[in-house]
Structures are given as structure tokens and as C-alpha cells.
Amino acid sequence: MVSGAAAAEQLIEVEGVEKVFSVRRKAGRLRRVRQEVRAVDGLSFRVPRGEMVGYIGPNGAGKSTTIKMLTGILVPSGGRLRVAGIDPARERTRLARRIGVVFGQRTTLWWDLPLRDSYELVRRMYRVPDRTYRANLERCVELLDLGPLLAVPVRQLSLGQRMRGDITAALLHDPEVLYLDEPTIGLDVVSKARVREFLREVNAERGTTVLLTTHDLTDIEQLCRRVMVIDHGHLVYDGGLDGLRAAGGGERTLVVDLARELPPIEGVPGARTVRVDGPRQWLAFPASQSAAPLVAAVAARYPLVDLSVREPEIETLIAELYAGGGPRWDIGRSGTTADDAL
């Protein structure tokens, strides 16, 4: 991760971006009416060079539409977009040399060709200098254990192998920005771990800026210091995972081991006992509150042997958020930066 002065350079800039689709919907037996779908609605965020950001949201929230606008495939209906200083819709080809894209659900490789030949085509398409190509391919082959697969046609690869192949193809031309759309979808635990480890390495070694869309929150927890949550086309959260926990109003749990079995602990201000199992008891308290006074209150009146504090599950918070957890989630449409929230 790049820090200090370099971090100030904003590689992705999205300001008040909108995307409206015009669709024809059935209205009655024969009649069709035109309707507007606001897929992205006043979206604003910035991503500094070298950052790895999670971009999550429920189905239909506008994630893919955002990525398509950032690659230049779709033209925004309003607002301003810049990636590495380039307007994607105006200079799509020039931008293509600076970005890499991986879609978990489909491959960009040639189905009938061995991986090696696909890479050769990528090299020619992007006119990658020989030395860069060889160095990048070697590094990816080593880190992703692709050596034995280079001669295998893409159609014969497993999903995990194909994904490793796709990620390599996206990195051969040294992109500054990598968009990953569900890179671990359908992968087994070992393949997921390998892909995540690889992405961490790439981000650390090359300072590649990564925008990661996923439904697997473990990807986010293991890779991203910052997460942006989009719903109905605009950001409802932008910040660190810790901030998400606090903003979610979720509860933390104080788990205490007492010297012996006792009735549920009572009279601890701000906490309530939610479970008792033998000498162990669980007390829920607001995530925004410090655990220290609770511990002191329990220790003063009960024979305390051990304790731990559990953070709310990120899945629970996100589910709450997607279900329309209320206005406390809404940070407005300008978004905060990761540094504000961390």
C-alpha cells in the first residue's frame, strides 16, 4: 500500500455521476411504456493510488454499472469521471492500457487456446514490451502456481485455475488500476486463499490500485482497509470496517468466565446478559461504547476468571444495511475518505 505524499494522488475520481437507462415495460396486454431506471444516482468517491477498496452492495445496487463506466464501456448520463486523469468514455482505448479488468463470471481468455497462447495474444494487443511481459508472466506463474497449466486449453481448466489464468492476463500489461468483479466466486477455500494472497502481494509490490466487487465479505475483511457500500445507485457508507461496525449501531459482546455457575449477571449499566452457559455468560453492549467500565462493573461484583470482547459479525451489519437499516447509515452523497473514517 502506497502512503504519504503518493497517496494524495487520486487515481479514480467520481463526482456526482449518474447513469439512467431507458427501458420499455409492459403496461397492460398490449401497451408498453418507457421507464427510467436510475442505476447510478449522484455517486461520488475518490480512490488514491495504491489503495485496495471493497465495493459492495445488494443485487441491482449499481456496482457493475459503475465498473462499466470506469472502463468506458458505458457513458455516464451526468457527472464527472476520471481514471488516471483520463475520461473513460472519451478515451477508452488509451485507458485500456492503464487498467485491468477481471470478471469472475466470465473469462476474457480464448476458450480453445492454451493459456500461454492467450497471454501471447494479450501481449500483442497491448503491445507489452518483451521484458515487462516476461517479468510479469514469470511472477504470476510463480505466485499463482500456473506453470503446469500454461499448455492447457482454457476450456479444460477448473474454475479456480481459470480465475488464476484470468487474473494473470489482466496484469501482463502492468495496469495501474485493477477492477475485480467477484474474483473468488465459486472457488474452493484453498483457491480463494491463494487468489487473496496473490492480490495482497500485487497491491504491496506494485502499488496497483484495486477496486474489488464481491459478495464474499471475507474478501473484504482480508484485503481492504476501506469499504464502500452502494445501494440504489449512491453510497450509503464509505470508510473502514471498524467505522462500519460503529456506524451500524451493532452490538459487541463481552464474554465473561466466572469462578462458578451463577444466575444471569444483572445491574451492569449499558449491558444486558443474552446467554448463560455454565460459568460462562455473554453480555451485549453497543459497539460504540467502551468495554472498560463494563468489565470494571462486572469485576466489582462477580468472581471474574477470564473475559474477551467479540466484535459484531460483519455479515450481520451488512445484512442490516442492505435491509435499509435506517438513516443513520446515510452519509450523504459525497462520501467520506478512508482516512476520515479510519
Ligand SMILES: Nc1ncnc2c1ncn2[C@@H]1O[C@H](COP(=O)(O)OP(=O)(O)OP(=O)(O)O)[C@@H](O)[C@H]1O
Ligand atoms: N443495460 C441496462 N438496461 C437497463 N437497465 C439496466 C441495464 N444495466 C443495468 N440495469 C439496471 O440498473 C440497476 C443496477 O444494475 P447493476 O448491474 O449495476 O447492479 P449490481 O449492483 O452490479 O448488481 P449485481 O450484484 O446483481 O451484479 C438494476 O436495476 C439493473 O436492472
